[in-house]
Every structure is written in C-alpha cells, then in structure tokens.
Amino acid sequence: MAEDKESGENENILAIHRKITAAFEPFDYESKNTVDVREIGTIMYSLDCFPTQADIREFIAEVEENSSGTVHLDRFMPAMTKVLLENKFPPIPRSKIFQAFKVLDKEQRGFVEPEELTKFMMEEGEPFTQEEMDEMLTAHTNRKENVIYYDKLINKLTADAPK
C-alpha cells in the first residue's frame, strides 16, 4: 500500500516536471536551459498559476542567479514544483472577478465606461501598461455604446482560456 502510494506520488512529480519543462522550453532561446527573468511571469501563468506582480518578483528573487537576468532550469524546477504542489497561486473563480468589476460599477449598471476602466486599471493596484490597456479596450469595448459589459468580457476570456 505504502509503496503504491509512493510510486503514485513519484509519478505525479514526474508529470509535474514534464509540465514545467514543456512550459520552460519555448523561452529557452539559446538551448542553455536558461530563460530571461522577464519571461518567468509568462511561464508561471502558463502553468495555470495566478500570481500577482509582487508574487512574481518574489519568486524571481528566489530563483535568479546573482542578478544575472537569467534563471536556470535547475533552480526553476524545484521552486516551481513546490509552487504547483502547494497550489500557491490558485485560479481566481469567476465570481470573484465579477465582484471586482462590480466595485468599479458603483451604480450597478452592469457595464463600465472606457475612461473609468482606464483610470482604475492604470492607477490602482499593479497598473496596466498602455499596451495592455489598449488591448483590453480594443477587444472588449462595445463599439455602439462605447461601454464595456464586464460580464461579457469575463465570459469571453474564460471561454478563450485553453484548458
């Protein structure tokens, strides 16, 4: 029994390792088992984690080699395995995102205006870059009414997310 359990766990870890390698490889341009620190966030997100920018900075501090600007797979692997096993940055449920948008929608109209959203997303929290903001507005503004129906936005992004 105990052995079974152990081998099951090993398999689980092997599977996690494979997943991490697969996510790491596309960013290892020089085939040196290293990636640029700026890609770490993307790699974490792609592994189904939802870290904040602060979380990402903290993680990088843990795995980066003496401010070289790169992260080696040997250091990334154990740290990332831990994150995944502990489910450190769990997915954000749809309902929470909905509530977050509602904070902005003071009159509870079900939509927000581009100006409001821009102000909110670029001044609060971990502000968006202009590029991120433009992309969000271009993709989700209702052109006729010039507003953003956030339930639609949420649905669309949830549906797009590859499982």
Added chain:
Amino acid sequence: MGCGTSVATEMQVKQLETAMKAAVLIQRWYRRYMARLEIRRRYTWNIFQSIEYAGEQDQLQLSSFFTYMLDNFTHLNGNGPDLISQLLDPVIDPWLDRETCYKTIPIPESYTGPRILFPLSVSDTNALLSAFKEQQILHARYVLQLLYESKKLLKQMPNIVHLSTSYTKEITICGDLHGQLDDLLLIFYKNGLPSAETPYIFNGDFVDRGKKSVEVVILLLAYLLLYPDHMHLNRGNHEDHIMNLRYGFTKEVTQKYKTHGHEILQLFQDVFSLLPIATVIDAKILIVHGGISDQTDLELLSSIERHKVKSALRFPRRSLEQLDIGQSHRLGKRMRSTDISRPSSSRSYNGNHRTPTLSWQDSGASTSSSSSSSSSCSSLCSPRTPSCISPQTYPSSPSTPCNILQVPFLDSLSSVPLPSPPQQEREWKQIVDILWSDPKTQEGCSPNSFRGGGCYFGPDVTQRLLHKHGLQLLIRSHECKQEGYELCHSGRVITIFSASNYYEEGSNRGAYIKLGKELVPRFYQYQVSRTTRRLTLTQRFRAAEGSALRALKEKLFAHRSELMTGFLQYDPNETGCVSIGEWAKVLESVLRLDLPWRTLRPHLVHLAPDGSVEYQSCFEDVGPGAPLPQVAPNLAETLFRYRTDIEIIFNIIDKDHSGLISIEEFRHTWRLFSAHLGVAIDDRAIDELARSIDFNKDGSIDFTEFLEAFRVVHKLDIKDHHLKQG
C-alpha cells in the same frame, strides 16, 4: 469610534482597499490570460517554421534526385531525364540574347496595361507602380525587354558591391519580400521611392510564396535600371529556378504569361544568376542574404563567375567516387533532432532524451579532416549507386525513418580523406553558404540540417570573418522574425525580414533598416493590414493558430498509415488507445518535426475517459477533398504525401504548360518517382490509374485536376462552407 468623521475615514480607507484589491485581482487575471495567449502564439510559430523548413528539405531531396538522374541516366529510356535536363541545364535559346527577342512581339491595341519606354524614366516607374496597384499586368514584350536590359546591366556588376554612405543620404536595407507587393508598396510609402536621395538595398528573396512575385521583381528591376547607383539587389536563395518550381514563382509566371511564359522564365533565370551576391557598406558592414560559413572567403567570392551557379540545388557534376565521400553526412542531415545542429531540440530535463540514430558528432568525426565537405554540399549530393532505382519496400516501423533517398547512403560513412574539391565545386559552395546559412548561438559551424542546405554559423565564425576583413557588422535576411528584425552574436549579426504576415495574417511584423554615416542601424517596423479596423491580439492570433493547426493536421493525414503502424506497436490489442507519451513518441519519430506534441495534444486528438489518447481521432477532421480515382491504398497515400513533388515533376514534363501530359509521360514520371521514393509501386497499378483518369480517352491526362483529388482538406471547413451556402 463614535465620531462621525472617523467612521467616514474608516469607510474611505476600506473602500480604497477594496478598490485596490479589485484592481489587482482583475490585473492578474487578465495578465494570466494574455500570457497563455503568448505561449500559444509561440507554439504556432514553431509549427509554421518546422513545416516550412521541412518543405525546403523536400525540395533539396527532389533536386538531388534530378541531379542523380542527370549524371547517371542521361539516356535512360530515351526521353526520361532529358526532359529534366532541359529544365535543369537549359540550353539558353540564343534568340533570347538578341534584342529581337522582344521586338518582334506585337502589343495589341486592346492592351490596357502600362506602356513603358526604355531607357526608363521616373514616369515609367510611376506608371508601373500605379498599374500594379490596380492589379494590371505588364505586357510580356515589356517584361522581356526589362529583363534583357537588366541582364545587360547586371553583367557589368561585380559579385560584391561596395557602397559608401554620406551625411545627407541614409541607405535603406530591406529583407525578404516573397512576392508580397503590399509590403513593398508600404515601404515605399513610408520611406520614399528609390532615388538618389533614398538609396535602397534589397537583400534577396523577392519572389516565391507571395502572389505578386512578378510585380515585386519587375518593380525592383525597373528601379535598378532607373538608378543603377542607388538601387542594389542581392541574390537570395529563392532567386533560383529550381526553388521557384516548388514555391510558386514558376507557376505565377506561366499563369500570368500564357504565351511567353517560357521565355520570361528563362530570362529570369539568367537575371537571377547574375544578381550580385553581397554588398559592403563603407568597408564596415557586410550584407548577404543568408549568412556565412567557416569556409567563406570574400576574396574568392569576389573573383568567381557567379552566373555559373544557376541554382544552389544543382550540384556541380562530379564523378561518382567523389560523391561517395560527400555522402557521409546524408543521414545525419535528415535527422533534424541532433543536439549540436538544432538549437531547440537539445534540452531535456530528466529523461526523454532524443536518441538520433546517427548524430552529427558521429558523421562529423569521420570527416573532421576534410571540413570543406562538412556543410551544405552533402545534402545536395546524389545517390551513390543505381540501387536507388530498384524499388525499395516502404519501411513500416515508425522507428525506421522512412526518408526518401536515404537507403543508398546508409553504408557510405567514409573515412577516406577528401581530395581537394575541384574549383567549380568550391565556388558553388561559397555561394550556397552565403545564400542558405543561418546563425546559431553555439560556437562553430555545422551543416544546416533544419533546412537541408547551407550552414549554421556560430558567434566565433562571425567574429573571425568580421575581424579578418575589418568589418563591424553582418546584416542578413532569410529567416522570418516576429518583430521583423532580430539581433544575435552580441549584436554583430542582424536579421532583417520585410514580408509582414508571412505565415498568416498577424503572424509577424516586417521591418527595414536605415543606416547613416555613423553606421548605427535604426529599425522601422510595420504590418500590412487587410482590414481597416485594428485587430486585437486575440483575433490576430486565432487566425494564425487555426491555419498552423490545419497544416499540421494535413501532415498527420499524409502519414496516416505509418502513424497507425506506430500506434499499433504500443497498442497490440487494438483498443484504439495509447498513452499520451506513446502518442507523442510516435508522432515525433514519424513526422520528425521538432514540436511540443504534449502541449499541442488538446488541439489534435481526443482523450478517452481514462486519460489515454484515442489515436484515430487525429485523422478525423481531414481527408481527401474529392472522391478519389481508383488507386491502390498505398499509392493514394504516396500521392497525398508527395503531391508537391509530383506536381513539380509533372510541370517539368509539361513543357508547354498546358496542364496536360500524355499517358506515356505519366507512366514514365511514375517510374522515375517511385525509384526516387524507394516505393514499390506496381506498374499495373499505375496503368490502371492512368486509364481511370484519362476521362475522355484521348490519351492525355489533366494532371492539375488529377492532383487536386489528392489534396487533403478539412472536413469541418467544408461542412461550414455548405452551411453558409445553404
């Protein structure tokens, strides 16, 4: 507490906190979404690139087959290779060299296209510009005259053109255009038309792939004639009549010029072989299409007769014994996934390391004393013995690579020292390396196994060449980059690529370089858009991903029986399921595309409830477009897979480009081709096939229609189409 103001403050603080939390929540949720998109975009890119380079390998294979036929069977069956030799080594019609070649062609009154007068003036190039914008076609007479004049001018040009900058005029450098007229027009619009004030260098690959190759190359040549001192064209690997057979330029010319297509193509072939090979600016910056190798010698390059190299794919004729030695790399070449030659394949965390049957280390060791053969030429050699002519049975195990033309080379790993290669071959290799090579991040120089021709050159190779000639920088093109340009080798090598949306709408930007007296390159990016509305990242990505996956599914279908054999090895009880790991292993060994199969899995195949792969489902959405003519099953699959190769052979045989060939020619093609493939195809099966497609029994076959039946299409698309129509 209790005080009204303090409650209000507390509320405000709370509200602020909530707002802040809400913002962070939305931001990280959105960023994660965008990151996932980015990852998928990269996979898509990999698919496009792998499939593109696989095509280049195929073309090299086909060409080496032609070469082999030419060198060894010049009189086989009387008419066989002679047909091919006509194409590969055409005796240039002397008529084409005289001015009369175009003068006797009348221009009918009804012609509404542009009329131009030689020597060209600005009004003529303007007329061409506006005519091409209006989708007009330049009359064959003018095209021939333009080519004739270009030929005359290019003959005067050196192999390496030396330019100098001035304080007032900046030089603009553009990369591959590949028949994308819209990109050329956009560059002219943004940067100005070529003139004494706006000199240009176009760094090769003007034609092929895009639909407007004729227009692009005519415009470039017209500006060359107009401003020979301010317009500079370097040859690219697609300025090559054998490449043009596969990648569309030949077809485009014959379609646009029904009556004089043949002469036009012949003149283009001359013009291409006369294009300069390199440009040097201020003795500091070297500009070539592909790159360099450790053999590249600029002195030698500037002294050779460049027009003799009509095609990089046409290996200089040499004795069989000599060919034998060059073969040693052959097998390694087809195994793309070796550690040193292919950067992206060498990583592996724990386990699952690829085990190529023969790696470059192996083959390199045997010829380390003869590095001159260690690169491009090897892939272009011909089979060693006529044994390739006798049909080989098709390898059925997925672990056996089923590479065409491979069998005869297996035993040819030779340790015989290479005799110094003949002059002609050295010169040929100098040019091939310049036109075909790609930079790599590792040190050293290795054969370009991914493309099948040229080299991968490392930072040390760059450093040595630049140092030797007192140069600062190498600018090259040849590879599509997402941003239109890319720096490597510590900034000493720049890749510039000017065809935006090259793989698919939204796949990449195009760029050009401006260079002034200070020799600091500045990059300008752009992207041609067919829609007026700005597309979102998501929309642009969707289109690209869709077509990449379609291309991949076609590949799967074309290798169906091999894949099935592979799956069954892991599924002896025929349950229809294998594990994901097994599935990925089979795909990798059969298709030899360097792709993240596990990640792509959800797009290609269904899972059974127990998490295993239902492997049959990867063939589900694709299939033949039309009801097939009666064909034996293995013949059908061969047709699916080698459709492009077969089409090229048919096109060569069909000299008048009528789209019809005789049944005898059809049979003959098959005999040649089945020898080339090493596939045993029953003569009777071919005869039956021929009879069944000679619909009107007049003894000729419409091969375009015939091949159309062997196109893999997507059943879902067809369904959609019907729904929309209905």
